[in-house]
Amino acid sequence: MMQEKKNKQRAIILVALLLATAGMLWLNSQGESPVVNKDLFKTADLTTINEVVLRTSTGATQLKFSGSQWRVNDQFDADRNMVDVLFATLRQAEPRRPVAVTQRDSVANRLEKEGVEVTLISGGEKIDVFYAGGNRQKTQAYFMRPGEEPYIVTIPGYRVYTAGIFELAGQGWRSRYVFGFNWRNFSSLETKYPAAAADGFRVELNDQYFGIRGLTLEQTNTARLNSYLDAVSLLQVKEYQDPSPALDSLGKTTPLFLIEVNDVGGTTYTLEVFPYPQGSQPAGTSRKALPVIGRIDQTAWAFFRENDLLSLNRPKAFFSRE
Structure with missing residues (x-):
């Protein structure tokens, strides 16, 4: 009886392993990787970043820390809450999986033409560059480094359009306070x-x-x-x-x-x-x-x-x- 019980347990374990292996093979056949480096877009030490440039086909928005506050295009004070959201997104955004092979080229092309080129700068030196954008409905966000494959990106625990913060126009970054005096x-x-x-x-x-x-x-x-x-x-x-x-x-x-x-x-x-x-x-x-x-x-x-x-x-x- 004892040997028979052990045999049953081994059979169950074997079936579970076979199912797991089959699942991994199926994922791979769909063009998805079961393991993705969650830190793929977190290479920069954000504590040293004092300038962010958001460039699109229509122009660029520069966010730069002046020593006491963030400024937009060197013209007006930035909304500190929006800057906090930007850096929170940079800290928390994680790639969920690469874009499916069948869509990879089209998404990459769209990111390069219609997306936002995000450049992180520290002391005048470029630290990191990637593209951010999304699908037409703004329900799925993509990040991609130049010359590499695009990834679907999310913020774990939140149902948000992760690329939205990078798509803000210049006025969207401006401080809401009218009088900047103290x-x-x-x-x-x-x-x-x-x-x-x-x-x-x-x-x-x-x-x-x-x-x-x-x-x-x-x-x-x-x-x-x-x-x-x-x-x-x-x-x-x-x-x-x-x-x-x-x-x-x-x-x-x-x-x-x-x-x-x-x-x-x-x-x-x-x-x-x-x-x-x-x-x-x-x-x-x-x-x-x-x-x-x-x-x-x-x-x-x-x-x-x-x-x-x-x-x-x-x-x-x-x-x-x-």
């Missing part, structure tokens, strides 16, 4: 109402407190003023807009109000707020939910949530105790 180097703030000049005011640092020119400390509602300054410093864009003839025309009209902030280094930050043109609202947007549009530093257009700007539309009398 209170340590704040010099002054001026709010102007072109249609009602008397409603405008100027905020300056007087000794140890912020005050409004023309109002004494006793005349100023400091709680309201401090809330206003906080709202200015925390204001964020809802969505940046590409230049267009309609926006060019809007920029020639008179804004509802404008805010100008100056720091001690002589840098000026501006925001002009305009009503959204009648009949030009985005599809699916009701008149009650129209976004407010603004121009930042006289160059960049963006939508804002109306409620975010309500706390900034305050005339001088709002801060007076009288």
